[in-house]
Every structure is written in structure tokens, then in C-alpha cells.
Amino acid sequence: MSATGVTPAPTVGRPRAFDMEKALQKALEVFWRKGYEGASLPDLCEAMGINKPSLYAAFGNKEQLFLKTIELYENRPCAFFYPALERITSYEVVQHMLCGAASANADPDNPPGCVIVQGALACSESATFVKEALIAKRRAGEVALCTRLEQAKAEGDLPANAEPAALARYILAVLQGMAVQATSGANCAELKQVAETVLAAWPGKRPELE
Amino acid sequence: MSATGVTPAPTVGRPRAFDMEKALQKALEVFWRKGYEGASLPDLCEAMGINKPSLYAAFGNKEQLFLKTIELYENRPCAFFYPALERITSYEVVQHMLCGAASANADPDNPPGCVIVQGALACSESATFVKEALIAKRRAGEVALCTRLEQAKAEGDLPANAEPAALARYILAVLQGMAVQATSGANCAELKQVAETVLAAWPGKRPELE
DNA sequence: AGGAATACCTACCAGTCGGTACATTACTGT
DNA sequence: ACAGTAATGTACCGACTGGTAGGTATTCCT
Known part of the structure; x- marks a missing residue:
């Protein structure tokens, strides 16, 4: 329930070129439609409009990304x-x-x-x-x-x-x-x-x- | 609803070394537990006690095998x-x-x-x-x-x-x-x-x- | 005994999976 | 201006996916 939620957001370095929340929303759609295992990383990346390294840097890995999308799901559609x-x-x-x-x-x-x-x-x-x-x-x-x-x-x-x-x-x-x-x-x-x-x-x- | 169900069963040639119905039952268990996509061919083969080529020769492919297990499911557990x-x-x-x-x-x-x-x-x-x-x-x-x-x-x-x-x-x-x-x-x-x-x-x- | 037919097993195929190394780019703080 | 930091894209990794080629073993029929 605090800032620990989705990465502290650094003040230095190259700024992130995509909106994490919007990307998460897109990832949710893919997981929703295809399930956790049915959603491939290329599927997710294409929907989110980012590349794999960006996904991993921002969300950890597929499993953690999924858990974050579920959190979003509970707060929005559900x-x-x-x-x-x-x-x-x-x-x-x-x-x-x-x-x-x-x-x-x-x-x-x-x-x-x-x-x-x-x-x-x-x-x-x-x-x-x-x-x-x-x-x-x-x-x-x-x-x-x-x-x-x-x-x-x-x-x-x-x-x-x-x-x-x-x-x-x-x-x-x-x-x-x-x-x-x-x-x-x-x-x-x-x-x-x-x-x-x-x-x-x-x-x-x-x-x-x- | 006829003999077309699970291969005509030939009269000549080397006889099949496994019981198709029992193998189907084992495949059903795997699909049941893991779902269609979550069940891999090695998973299925191990449970069925046969090798991939035998599986393909007997049941066609993964999709047809699945459909046959569903048929069995409807006639037995369901x-x-x-x-x-x-x-x-x-x-x-x-x-x-x-x-x-x-x-x-x-x-x-x-x-x-x-x-x-x-x-x-x-x-x-x-x-x-x-x-x-x-x-x-x-x-x-x-x-x-x-x-x-x-x-x-x-x-x-x-x-x-x-x-x-x-x-x-x-x-x-x-x-x-x-x-x-x-x-x-x-x-x-x-x-x-x-x-x-x-x-x-x-x-x-x-x-x-x- | 010898063909014909079928099943078996080993080894392999191209494609995809999740995940990452690395060089480059873009920004901040001094 | 320059070091430090972090995100980006390309190109790759080994493991695994469903599926098969091809040689061998076992049977029936004549």
C-alpha cells in the first residue's frame, strides 16, 4: 500500500520511455485472454509496446509481471x-x-x-x-x-x-x-x-x- | 459411435505393445491436471508408458489425443x-x-x-x-x-x-x-x-x- | 521360409520458450 | 564539460516445444 509498489522511480539516469501503468494494463489484457502460460513474452512485449529487456528491468520477470497485473485487475475491472x-x-x-x-x-x-x-x-x-x-x-x-x-x-x-x-x-x-x-x-x-x-x-x- | 473410434485394429503386422484404453486413461489424467497446453508430450508419454512415435501412430497428434481423452472423460468420470x-x-x-x-x-x-x-x-x-x-x-x-x-x-x-x-x-x-x-x-x-x-x-x- | 505389414526406439528437426549480455542512448548532478 | 546512472535495442543463450525420419523388431499370411 506504499511506494514500494512499482519501483521507487529514480531521479537520475535515462528516463523510462513508457507508462508503466498503461503497459501493465496491456499486459493484463494479454494474460486475461490467454492465461499465464498461454501468454508468451513476445505477446506481452508487443501489447505493451516495449522490448524484453525493458520488461525485465521494469517488472522483474514474467511471474512478477503477472502478479502485478492481478493487483491491477483487483483494483480496476474487479x-x-x-x-x-x-x-x-x-x-x-x-x-x-x-x-x-x-x-x-x-x-x-x-x-x-x-x-x-x-x-x-x-x-x-x-x-x-x-x-x-x-x-x-x-x-x-x-x-x-x-x-x-x-x-x-x-x-x-x-x-x-x-x-x-x-x-x-x-x-x-x-x-x-x-x-x-x-x-x-x-x-x-x-x-x-x-x-x-x-x-x-x-x-x-x-x-x-x- | 462405431469402430472408427480408436483405429481399426489391423490383423497383420507387429501387435501393439500397450493397451490403448489404459494409455488414454493415463493421458486423460495428465490433461486433467495440467490442461491441454500445460501437458507436454514428454509428460504424456511418461504417463502413458510409450514413446512419442507410438503416440503419434496410435492417436494422430496432441490435439486428436486430447479430443479422444475428452470422449473417454464424458463416458467415465463425467x-x-x-x-x-x-x-x-x-x-x-x-x-x-x-x-x-x-x-x-x-x-x-x-x-x-x-x-x-x-x-x-x-x-x-x-x-x-x-x-x-x-x-x-x-x-x-x-x-x-x-x-x-x-x-x-x-x-x-x-x-x-x-x-x-x-x-x-x-x-x-x-x-x-x-x-x-x-x-x-x-x-x-x-x-x-x-x-x-x-x-x-x-x-x-x-x-x-x- | 519368406514377404508384407505394422509397431518400436533412437536420434533428430525447426521453432519457440523464458531470460540475459552488451553496447548504446538519454538523462541528472556537479 | 564530464562522470554517474539508468533505460533502450540487438543479438544471443540453453532448454524445451510439438512433430518426424529411418532403421529395427515382431507379427500374420502364404
Whole structure:
């Protein structure tokens, strides 16, 4: 959360000829579309508009570049997730997650799906670290939602027999399934229908009229 | 659906020294765990216990080998899906799909997840054909379920305002999400909880008592 | 016994992978 | 003006990718 993020930025020497953030954005697009292993260095360099040595000097290596793009992904295209937790009712929390995912996963301005799901779902041993980093990201989301649903249960928003852990896992499964659907060609309206189907059966209090 | 499946099997010449079906099973395991692109030919050969030229002579090339393993996958580990469509009520159809998926995706005797989901979700251009073949498989399942739910609606099993297409997409999303959860380490009991959550809210008639 | 047919293994192919050495260029501080 | 520092582009590295040529071994059919 500090300046350590993306290189200290030196005051002397030849200045960098490209915008790191924009380059990172381009790299994200490539990883998003092709996955960690499917994205080659020439692919990345071409999209980023730089050469390999510049990439390595600025971002370390392919693995570190990927992790930085994921950070960017969480702060931009996927920025709907954690803020959704702050809604007043569990219904609204889940509603914002599902609808946000529908919009983000099928946004025509971005590759389809979710890079945290499809970035390294099945891969060779050499990508194990990246794969497990993504697993940890997904799990972190599930844990955060679970905690929020426990709070909802304590508040009486969710019924006494509700199981926050199971509900959180269910919602994350739907979100991840929506990502798969998006990569298969589902559009935003179709994903919103999935969201609606989930919401129609949500056990928590409705915010609407009364 | 005929003998064209896996080479005509000649009557003359040196007999094949390995069991094609067993070799295919081993190849499936590798593709399942590493995905289409993450599985290298040495990986496959080692698991199958044969050399590259034997692999090519028997199965064509990597792409054709993959497609044959998918065929095997649908007939074996994933054999729960289409038969589930033949249950009497939509509830039972969905129940068998979800519970079958929970067992299959988290079977400790097999790699976690579903090869049709994780085999080629995001990949380089060279794997486009395989990726689209898997998309088609997923879509075929969705269409089949949709058709079955339309029948359920016509029978009065599902309410008149039910939308079979949306419900089918929703169930497929859950199934695919369960596969992602399994690759992330979820066990069978955890996946069954997801299945239960879906079933508790299913709009179709319950088979139980009455 | 001898051909014909097929599978097997070793060794190899061109192309691509992630990653880097090195010389050059562009800037800052004195 | 000049040293110090850092980014750039070219050209390369060994390892690995999917795929194959070609010689050898094992079988069936006559």
C-alpha cells in the first residue's frame, strides 16, 4: 500500500520511455485472454509496446509481471467485489457482487471472464506458484464474504439456521461459474439472468418496500 | 459411435505393445491436471508408458489425443451428467447432476475439477480449436438441460413463470463453479453443501413424501 | 521360409520458450 | 564539460516445444 509498489522511480539516469501503468494494463489484457502460460513474452512485449529487456528491468520477470497485473485487475475491472461487502443487507451484498460480476465478466471493452479464474486454472508445474496465488485470491474472497454473512446472521438479516460458510462457497461458485460462462460467450444479459435466479432465492431480508 | 473410434485394429503386422484404453486413461489424467497446453508430450508419454512415435501412430497428434481423452472423460468420470436428464422430476435431474458433480470433481482417485472446464479455458491461439471444442461441450450440456427443463415446465413440474433457459444456464454455472472450487481444494462434502444450497431453492416439485 | 505389414526406439528437426549480455542512448548532478 | 546512472535495442543463450525420419523388431499370411 506504499511506494514500494512499482519501483521507487529514480531521479537520475535515462528516463523510462513508457507508462508503466498503461503497459501493465496491456499486459493484463494479454494474460486475461490467454492465461499465464498461454501468454508468451513476445505477446506481452508487443501489447505493451516495449522490448524484453525493458520488461525485465521494469517488472522483474514474467511471474512478477503477472502478479502485478492481478493487483491491477483487483483494483480496476474487479473493483466491485470488496466494496459490495459494505452494503447494509446481505441481499444487497450478494446483489452487487453478482451484478458487478455480470457486467465485468461480459464487458465488451475487456476480454471475457475473470483472470483470477482463468489465469492459471490447470497448468504445468512451472506455473504452480502462480496457480496457488490465484487460488489464494479466490479463497480470500470467499472468506471475506463468509465473514460478512456471519455478521448478517448475527444481525438477524439471515435466518438462524443459515450457514454462512456454505452460502459464501455457493456464491463464489456461482461467480466463478459466471466467469466460465462468459469465456464461453455468454453476454451480460445472460449473466444477469443467472444473478437474478440466485437473488430470487436468497434467504436474507429483501431491501424493497417496507 | 462405431469402430472408427480408436483405429481399426489391423490383423497383420507387429501387435501393439500397450493397451490403448489404459494409455488414454493415463493421458486423460495428465490433461486433467495440467490442461491441454500445460501437458507436454514428454509428460504424456511418461504417463502413458510409450514413446512419442507410438503416440503419434496410435492417436494422430496432441490435439486428436486430447479430443479422444475428452470422449473417454464424458463416458467415465463425467458419466453422471446425461443420464441425470432421465429422472422423473426436474428436482431429481438437478439433484443428480449436482451431487454427481460433487463426487466426480472431488474424487480423490482423480485430479480435482473438470477437464471440460479447465482443459483449455484461457490459452494461446494455437489451442483455439481445442478451446472451442470444450466450449461446445459445455454448451451442449446446457442445451440438453434446457430442453429437459422445458419438458418439465410443460408437464407442470416447473411453474408456469419458470424460464428453462435461465435455469439451465444457472445450473451449468453452478456446476462449472463447483469445478473451479474443486481445483482450489474444496472436498466432496463442501461441494455437496453447494449442491444442497441450490436444491433447497429449486422451484420444481419435490419428490419427497406425498 | 519368406514377404508384407505394422509397431518400436533412437536420434533428430525447426521453432519457440523464458531470460540475459552488451553496447548504446538519454538523462541528472556537479 | 564530464562522470554517474539508468533505460533502450540487438543479438544471443540453453532448454524445451510439438512433430518426424529411418532403421529395427515382431507379427500374420502364404
